[in-house]
Amino acid sequence: MLRASERAVREGSSIEEAIVTLSMKIGSPALDPLADRYMEAKRHVLQWLYEHKTTSIKEVHNALYRMLREKYQLPSKLTQDCYRDAIAVYKGWLKSPKRGRFPILKNVSLWLTPKASYTVNFNAMTARILGQEVKIIGYPRNLIKYKDFQVKEARLVKREDRWYLNVTMKKQILIEKEVKGIVAVDINMDLITLGNNKQVIEVPTRLDDAAHFKKLAANLQKKHPRRWKENRRILNRTKGFHKKARNIVQDFARKAGKQVVEEAKRLNADYIVLEDLNRMITRVKNLKKGYRDRLYLMQYKRVQYWIEWQAKKNGLNVVYVNPAYSSTTCPHCGAKMAESGYRTLKCERCGYEDNRDHIAVFNLYGRGSLTLSTAPQMRDVAPNQWGEPSSF
């Protein structure tokens, strides 16, 4: 029962997040009526979610917040935690593959937000929960190890008349690893460009081949505007073209992933720098709605996926950086570059001129190096402190 379960979440760089759940036995907080009302409210929300088939916190808030507060007399923050809690239960049920009986919530379990609903004082070994001060009676022996962790949300649980407070705690730690070398990868429609600050390798994509088949499918549909859905032969051919396009992209992505990691190894790199996909999506959103653009997004995601897969397989790390302006900023002086020819740009300040894709790779390389070298700012929370704190 009183255990500390640890798990480290890889963040793709050498900074990792340690998360720990501390389970502590506490004195009875005299919160039975409130806890019962919370559980009633949670069941209410759970039923509502089931009937409305939603997991949207906004929808729940708009529909139920006022009612829950009045009917169940819960504090504001606890009301919100109550429906977040119910949504988590509902999602868990939706996700479970067997999806047995709908959960009926027998045990008392409350979600608590730090400060708003609870605080812990490890010096005095007390906790303040929804206005009630209680003693911490039992705790994991290695509690001291987590002294400097950040206190996150907790769960107040009652089991057979005994109360427990399960507190989630987090800390960012730096797992020091020496960086041998970095390779940055720029993916665009026609080319995958990768390299470090000295050399660049280009891998042509097969996007045009794939787009060709998409075009054949579109032409076929255009040629038979009414019949194509009913005519089995035309339908099959259309499907065949789409499949062919998809296969080309998928096949290419797999091979490209392998090739990129092989090149990275050849260049003695142990870190691969990729563009942050989330930022990429906002960029791709601005693209036209054509099938070539949609294929591009698919190609992009697939290539990243296979690079990461191959990297993991070969013991290399992947770091994501913000790609904004990476192909128009001067990698030498940071000034804005202006177009000087077909796919070439020139720096207005220092005169450096290069191909757009190479510029992107140099900038991504620089951003990757910066990300990895700014990690030492975290050295005051380095692993040597981790595990051997002096005292409370």
Ligand SMILES: [Zn+2]
């Ligand atoms: Zn410049």
